[in-house]
Amino acid sequence: MKIISLLLVDDEDDFRTTLANRLKKRNLDVTDAASGEEALELIGKKSFDVAIVDIKMPGIDGIETLRRIRKIDPLLEVILLTGHASVEAGVEGMKYGAYDYIIKPCNVNDLLIKVEDACRRRMIEKEHAQEKPECSKS
């Protein structure tokens, strides 16, 4: 598999930088953003395979960031970072097409597997969209 290009969006600086470093060590091309606004700007400039987005952020929250990401790039897979209590937000997230969720704090191995699976979905959906463009899912 080619090197995965990942966007990590979380307002908690410590968590974000630590996780970004760990994922870089696993040979991922990681870009990080401290807010939804920053993430959306980055997506306009660079192509990512997968984004990890924290649900709870000041400003544009995770769900709204997800909605806008899906509008800009419907094939960019988004994994939501959630707390135990944010099930209702999780439902919204799934409706807006999040790939899946992972509960914070999370195990890097589990996260990596999830990122790879999301990336695989992106490849498959991409082929699907190329073969039957009229069938692309909302």
Add this chain to the structure above:
Amino acid sequence: MFKKLKFFKRNKSHKESSSGDNLPDLFRFKYSCFKMLLDSNAEFLNVITDLTEKLRGQQVFSMSYVRFRSAKAVFHALRMIKNLDDLSGHRYSQMFDTLENINLKIKEILGRKKEISVSELTLPYSAINAEMMDWVGGKNANLGEIHSRIGLPIPSGFAVTTRAFESFLLNSALFDEISSKKMNIDPDNPETIKVISDDIRQLILAADVPPVIEDAILLAHAKLAEETSCGKSQDSSLRISMRSSAVGEDSELSFAGQYLSRLNVPKEDIIRTYKEIVASLYTPRAISYRLNKGIRDEDIAMSVACIQMVESVASGVMYSGNPINMLEENIIITAVWGLGPYAVDGVITPDTYTVGRNSQTISSDISRKRVQLISKPDGGLTEIPVADDLQDKPCLSADNIVVLAGYARKLEDHYGCPQDIEWAIDSKGVIFILQSRPLRAEDSGKSYPATPILTGYPLLIEKGVTVSGGVGFGPAFHVSTDEDLYNFPDGAVLIARHTSPKLVIVIKKTRAIVTDMGNIAGHMATLAREFGVPTIVSTNVATSVIPAGMEVTVDAYSGRVYQGRVPELDEFQITGEFPMKNTPVYKVLREVSDLIVPLHLLDPGAPDFAPPFCRTLHDISRLVHELSYSEMFKLSDLVSDKKGLAFKLKGNIKLDLYVIDLGSGLTENNLNLNSISTNEIASVPFKALLKGLMNDDFHQNQLRPVEFSGFLSVMREQMLAPPSAAERFGDRSYAIISDKYLNFSSRIGYHYGIVDSYCSRTVNMNYITFSFKGGAANDIRRNRRARAIARILQSLDFTSEVTGDRVTARYQKHEIHLIEDKLDLIGRLLQFTRQMDMLMTNEASIEVLADNFLEGNYNLEKIISGQ
């Protein structure tokens, strides 16, 4: 329909390197969808089990619980659909709408909220009547009604409305913070209630009351000063009493003494006191009370009664009927010297007068009243000794009694039911009504046996005042501090010096209450009747004659306490079953559960086993789960090779078992395209499980149901179940395998078992998870079976958990041969459980069956005859 063969084949060359790691991408993708789907299926079933448990009504739960579990059920059903949709190349997108329709209905039920339709922040009593309960709370609404419609004297005052409450909470962003904190309350753990109570109250006290609310309250206060001739320039001298008037308080539920009241509040303390009263919605006892009574959080709102302070000479409570015996029509009046709190909170024993309907005093029980409460000049209250010559004097004159009894009759006639009334007499002899609410009486259906003293048992207390009837047995536990309340053991008898509304925290745990002091009209007495806890007060000696730990029988019908158990009284024992039923929160749970729990799609072969027929989330999850296996089968169609991926397993296993190979799960030499035999399995974990499933002991003897009642009860369950359910005895089982992986899912009869395992040389990655649910026979037998299975699994070093009829167990990070051994045993256990329900005739059978299994005796017939 799949055009991705090219994609698949491109990667096919990796296949021989086997195991999870190098499976082709499409396979890996589908497999990950399938795993997520199974994961959510398990989570979903957990929610179902949990909801079913709560629906029995025996456990206390909150509105946050209902919300959280419903959202969880929706989430996992949605995640299952999403993964099925991905798995199938988006052929099930319409199921998102099926789910959304159900979700909308759930949201509608959870979202219902009382509308506040008052715009004023404060209202004078002249503008209030009983219909305005939702705007000004129970206490204010009743005071307004008494003033404007009944015409009895009440002190002047005004209400701070629930509109003010709402804007206080919303403007200070308190609402969201409180909601998120409340999520962490565990109803069974008083410590969590205390911690979260402290947090929430601090939040409220630290918040600023918006200026418009502050201005409105102070303006109303100035008007009141003017009206009560304190003069506007002197409104700082007006003292008021500020009392909680929560929505729902003083109506069918008393909330007796649960919220804060402050007497003699000076002007400068009004706003702070307002916040304190709002914060008292979240005292540990108020939270417990609402949890126990199943009151929806959305339905609580705090209005505050601001009443001109009455410097009462005497005050008390009056019941227009006898709460212990409603057939008796006498009026009961209790009275103390000074301010009212001492008449209700159990500090001293008040005078008690029994008055006939004709206002004639039938009896006066005059107590010694050593102390009384009075207002302090700078605000607040203080206790002072009662003058020597008044201590043993009656607080009420014959005239007072006639007037009070007249008021009681008037109030009862107006409201049409017996009333619980607070009153006060000022220094001029004017009698004011401070509060009136429905009198909480014992259930009239309860028998009221007047038993003679039973001989043969040491009598500890011969005569106390019964405030709530019934019989309770248990070890005595003395309560004198808050700490004692947190340590209160389940099923104990509470012994205390004073009565206190704080005791509500443990009211569900206690079998009976006995106190030294207190009276029939105290707050705690009201609560005891409301919760049906046998209670005797005013014994004078309970704390000294009943040592901690002694087992006692409390006969609250006769006001006696015996040492030890008194079997003659057993039949009168009160068991607090199904406390949640009929509460508002329970009703919401019921309605929401109707959209989540019932399963209508039972037969995969039936024409209505399809998306349009899903009425509940359970239907959806069942359908999606079944369809996911079909989708996994279709994987084989993707391969143009001759070699298929899905096979029917032939062999002596008594299961209709289909095998899907994700890679290297089968030996290379199998030639049959449609079926395989058991010796062609290469998957390490599956081979181990099959060894157990095919264990000879299960195939030599056929079990006949020998225990007639057991057989009958299984038959009855079958007859009660929808007809198609019976056909489930032929359900398919599936094994999805690779060389190191196994997901085995079987429906045998009514049983549903899942084994998921990874078995490799990397010890840390190895695991077995096992879950088991369902079964014919009734709840009790199913639960017994679940416990028997859990017992077996624990003996096999699994960690396991039982909820209702569901067992989940886990065994992980062990050597490959240990994993294989355990899978073999799980295989045997699956066969062993097939007929187990019928044998779970009593508690002892749990141990008998578990021990026999562990000793390797799988012949159930022998086990029964041995039993």
